[in-house]
Amino acid sequence: MKKNIIKPSILPGFMELLPNEQQIFNDIVSRITKVYEENGCLAIDTPIIEKAEVLLAKTGGETEKQVYSFQKGKNNLALRFDLTVPFARYVAQYYNELVFPFKRYQIGKVYRGERNQKGRYREFYQCDIDVIGKGKLSIDNDAWVISLASKAFKSIGLNNYRFQISNRKILKGILNELEIDKTNEVMILIDKYNKIGKEVFSKELKSLIGAEKSEYINKVLDINGTNKEIIGELLKLKIDNKDFIEGIEELNKVCYILSILGVGDEEFEINLKIIRGLDYYTGTVFETILTGNEGYGSICSGGRYDNLAENYTNNILPGVGISIGITRLFFVLKEIGFIDKYEMKNKLDYLIIPIGDTIKYCAEVMRYLQKNGKRVTVYFEEDSLKKKMNYANKIAVSDVILIGEEEVEKREVKIKNMDSGESKNLEYRLL
Amino acid sequence: MKKNIIKPSILPGFMELLPNEQQIFNDIVSRITKVYEENGCLAIDTPIIEKAEVLLAKTGGETEKQVYSFQKGKNNLALRFDLTVPFARYVAQYYNELVFPFKRYQIGKVYRGERNQKGRYREFYQCDIDVIGKGKLSIDNDAWVISLASKAFKSIGLNNYRFQISNRKILKGILNELEIDKTNEVMILIDKYNKIGKEVFSKELKSLIGAEKSEYINKVLDINGTNKEIIGELLKLKIDNKDFIEGIEELNKVCYILSILGVGDEEFEINLKIIRGLDYYTGTVFETILTGNEGYGSICSGGRYDNLAENYTNNILPGVGISIGITRLFFVLKEIGFIDKYEMKNKLDYLIIPIGDTIKYCAEVMRYLQKNGKRVTVYFEEDSLKKKMNYANKIAVSDVILIGEEEVEKREVKIKNMDSGESKNLEYRLL
Numbered sequence: 078m079k080k081n082i083i084k085p086s087i088l089p090g091f092m093e094l095l096p097n098e099q100q101i102f103n104d105i106v107s108r109i110t111k112v113y114e115e116n117g118c119l120a121i122d123t124p125i126i127e128k129a130e131v132l133l134a135k136t137g138g139e140t141e142k143q144v145y146s147f148q149k150g151k152n153n154l155a156l157r158f159d160l161t162v163p164f165a166r167y168v169a170q171y172y173n174e175l176v177f178p179f180k181r182y183q184i185g186k187v188y189r190g191e192r193n194q195k196g197r198y199r200e201f202y203q204c205d206i207d208v209i210g211k212g213k214l215s216i217d218n219d220a221w222v223i224s225l226a227s228k229a230f231k232s233i234g235l236n237n238y239r240f241q242i243s244n245r246k247i248l249k250g251i252l253n254e255l256e257i258d259k260t261n262e263v264m265i266l267i268d269k270y271n272k273i274g275k276e277v278f279s280k281e282l283k284s285l286i287g288a289e290k291s292e293y294i295n296k297v298l299d300i301n302g303t304n305k306e307i308i309g310e311l312l313k314l315k316i317d318n319k320d321f322i323e324g325i326e327e328l329n330k331v332c333y334i335l336s337i338l339g340v341g342d343e344e345f346e347i348n349l350k351i352i353r354g355l356d357y358y359t360g361t362v363f364e365t366i367l368t369g370n371e372g373y374g375s376i377c378s379g380g381r382y383d384n385l386a387e388n389y390t391n392n393i394l395p396g397v398g399i400s401i402g403i404t405r406l407f408f409v410l411k412e413i414g415f416i417d418k419y420e421m422k423n424k425l426d427y428l429i430i431p432i433g434d435t436i437k438y439c440a441e442v443m444r445y446l447q448k449n450g451k452r453v454t455v456y457f458e459e460d461s462l463k464k465k466m467n468y469a470n471k472i473a474v475s476d477v478i479l480i481g482e483e484e485v486e487k488r489e490v491k492i493k494n495m496d497s498g499e500s501k502n503l504e505y506r507l508l
Numbered sequence: 509m510k511k512n513i514i515k516p517s518i519l520p521g522f523m524e525l526l527p528n529e530q531q532i533f534n535d536i537v538s539r540i541t542k543v544y545e546e547n548g549c550l551a552i553d554t555p556i557i558e559k560a561e562v563l564l565a566k567t568g569g570e571t572e573k574q575v576y577s578f579q580k581g582k583n584n585l586a587l588r589f590d591l592t593v594p595f596a597r598y599v600a601q602y603y604n605e606l607v608f609p610f611k612r613y614q615i616g617k618v619y620r621g622e623r624n625q626k627g628r629y630r631e632f633y634q635c636d637i638d639v640i641g642k643g644k645l646s647i648d649n650d651a652w653v654i655s656l657a658s659k660a661f662k663s664i665g666l667n668n669y670r671f672q673i674s675n676r677k678i679l680k681g682i683l684n685e686l687e688i689d690k691t692n693e694v695m696i697l698i699d700k701y702n703k704i705g706k707e708v709f710s711k712e713l714k715s716l717i718g719a720e721k722s723e724y725i726n727k728v729l730d731i732n733g734t735n736k737e738i739i740g741e742l743l744k745l746k747i748d749n750k751d752f753i754e755g756i757e758e759l760n761k762v763c764y765i766l767s768i769l770g771v772g773d774e775e776f777e778i779n780l781k782i783i784r785g786l787d788y789y790t791g792t793v794f795e796t797i798l799t800g801n802e803g804y805g806s807i808c809s810g811g812r813y814d815n816l817a818e819n820y821t822n823n824i825l826p827g828v829g830i831s832i833g834i835t836r837l838f839f840v841l842k843e844i845g846f847i848d849k850y851e852m853k854n855k856l857d858y859l860i861i862p863i864g865d866t867i868k869y870c871a872e873v874m875r876y877l878q879k880n881g882k883r884v885t886v887y888f889e890e891d892s893l894k895k896k897m898n899y900a901n902k903i904a905v906s907d908v909i910l911i912g913e914e915e916v917e918k919r920e921v922k923i924k925n926m927d928s929g930e931s932k933n934l935e936y937r938l939l
Contacts (some may be wrong), residue, residue: 095608118885452546457648
């Protein structure tokens with residue numbers, strides 16, 4: 078009977094890694110997780126499938142088109158497209174059982190049917206922290222969540238990142254004072270600043286709000302210098318607007334607390350062009366670029382919102398959050414050569430190879446090594462020594478333990494270091 | 509404007525936990541993962557959504573009806589219903605890049621639209637190990653994967669489990685010798701033995717294959733005693749059939765290697781009634797019961813199969829695997845009171861509460877404690893001391909550090925132990 082073989086393949090736009098890279102991916106996730114847990118964030122987990130009416134309570138336009146939705150029985154279902162909406166639902170649902178401020182993290186897959194292109198994935202891991210308050214939430218948290226992103230990056234050995242921080246209230250105040258009613262259009266335009274360049278931006282802004290106001294906004298966006306200098310220049314504008322003043326105060330405080338929390342001056346900068354699209358953000362907003370590789374866009378973004386769960390509850394729940402798209406980040410880190418040089422700390426320590434019927438002693442040695450915190454496995458197959466050593470080479474274990482009858486008799490354990498790769502350079506040492 | 513509030517809720521049949529239980533769930537997962545990694549298993553991750561034709565290459569009947577499948581664009585998609593089928597696809601797809609024997613583990617969510625009933629979930633975590641060989645695979649691996657389940661259970665403090673092990677070849681051989689052609693029907697009936705009871709079983713078996721043969725099979729299934737005695741009784745049957753003899757030899761070897769690998773006599777037993785439905789298993793099969801709570805069924809099952817990926821490749825890939833349904837396991841552990849008594853090792857160690865403007869010193873103390881491996885967070889909100897202490901009580905942290913201006917001046921850190929729960933019993937000690 079000839080069998081019908083189906084070609085093994087996955088859908089386009091889905092990331093799947095070979096074991097070597099997968100171990101690195103998982104190591105990155107576990108280091109980030111460790112940072113979040115060391116800092117008192119509580120993990121939650123929500124279903125990947127939810128009621129469509131719940132997930133799509135707010136969205137519309139582009140996002141909704143990208144959502145994977147379908148029917149099962151009489152239910153309209155959808156796959157979550159981020160972790161924020163399910164979290165809003167979660168907080169509203171268990172409001173009475175949660176302790177606020179609620180510091181939570183969540184790592185999980187989300188789904189977006191994006192156009193297929195390199196480095197964009199339809200299934201990707203997000204790794205979010207959000208702090209939610211009951212009615213109010215200290216601005217210190219805005220700095221705190223960014224400081225955790227800083228710690229997370231450092232924990233994986235990444236150094237060339239820079240947080241670009243702003244506060245939406247500043248621009249909101251300015252636009253208000255200028256009596257500009259096309260707020261959204263201007264915001265969207267500023268959000269595109271880096272993509273379209275100063276020249277196109279200025280032209281489009283001018284046609285949107287006229288020469289005079291456009292010039293003023295350009296002047297604001299051109300402010301640069303140290304964070305202190307930028308704050309100073311903003312204050313010199315002497316705009317008497319509540320939002321504007323609050324925005325500057327908050328931004329100043331965030332910078333201050335960041336320093337206090339150990340985030341170095343070189344790690345962050347004020348960038349008034351940061352908007353974060355038309356998301357739900359209302360105060361602090363930030364993105365994270367890789368310096369020298371800005372073209373890849375933000376690798377970690379977030380901000381402050383006034384009311385997280387307004388679609389699900391009348392309780393006011395302000396919060397601040399950050400999100401790292403780990404699948405995308407991994408892609409970028411591969412592109413810039415970071416993954417090639419990534420140092421795995423959790424590799425297999427020992428491969429034990431029995432020669433002859435020595436399995437009992439092999440198991441004893443394995444137990445001993447594992448009790449001492451080592452990662453160990455035994456090669457069980459009956460193969461030639463050559464094949465066994467070939468396996469050891471391929472799995473990139475550094476130490477191999479060969480156990481023949483002589484070793485059993487003498488209760489010896491000889492460790493062969495594989496780093497040289499050549500058998501004549503064997504270096505035996507006694508355990 | 510009155511807002512349209514959507515009731516926050518999730519679909520029936522989906523497990524969602526409050527933070528306290530979620531931390532325990534995650535702790536269980538991370539302990540099991542640690543065991544797998546210490547023993548040299550490599551993690552892989554596959555998409556939750558796959559091509560329907562690939563996922564459904566083999567299944568039919570009940571499983572196929574339960575699968576979540578849908579269309580997106582012109583693609584027929586399905587959500588994975590286990591981790592074995594995607595793994596088979598993975599191994600076939602990357603055959604040339606993998607090192608065999610390939611010892612992999614995978615933890616992830618799978619989906620089955622089961623009838624809604626207590627303790628049955630439509631989204632649940634599976635946690636699988638499989639070892640795959642190229643053309644051949646030592647029987648030692650069958651014992652090894654079971655020994656990892658044993659280590660996994662011990663690592664979470666679970667002791668009252670027992671592996672029930674058999675080998676399909678034994679019954680296959682017997683049925684062959686008895687010239688029974690209704691093999692599948694008999695297998696299915698034996699699989700139901702415990703559910704329907706001896707009497708019903710015997711009656712149905714008799715009507716299926718007649719009195720004489722039925723009596724013989726009943727005699728075999730009634731064999732009991734120690735593992736050694738059962739093997740002895742089987743040998744006494746003196747059935748000269750290749751499968752039968754191989755099955756006994758393999759079962760005997762698995763028991764021997766289990767002991768060598770440190771699995772205690774009390775942890776496993778031969779049980780000839782174990783079949784594992786009509787799955788792809790061909791040799792070793794096992795289930796795991798909770799002694800004293802057998803009614804919950806198997807909490808970990810698996811076995812040996814001759815050819816994992818036959819739907820996707822002509823390469824012969826024998827393997828052996830185990831699967832723990834962690835979501836279901838968690839439900840069962842809750843039911844039997846295990847979760848209530850579960851001891852979390854990774855709780856928050858310290859909550860630092862600033863009194864007045866002492867945040868700078870608080871951050872310094874936090875850094876110091878975290879450098880020493882402690883889990884620490886700061887309470888940033890400006891609240892009354894009462895409210896702050898109330899928070900500390902609610903989040904169940906054992907030590908609180910209050911930092912006022914006096915502490916800053918003296919560079920002191922006073923730790924208040926919360927275990928007593930009463931403020932008069934405070935126990936201060938110097939760091």
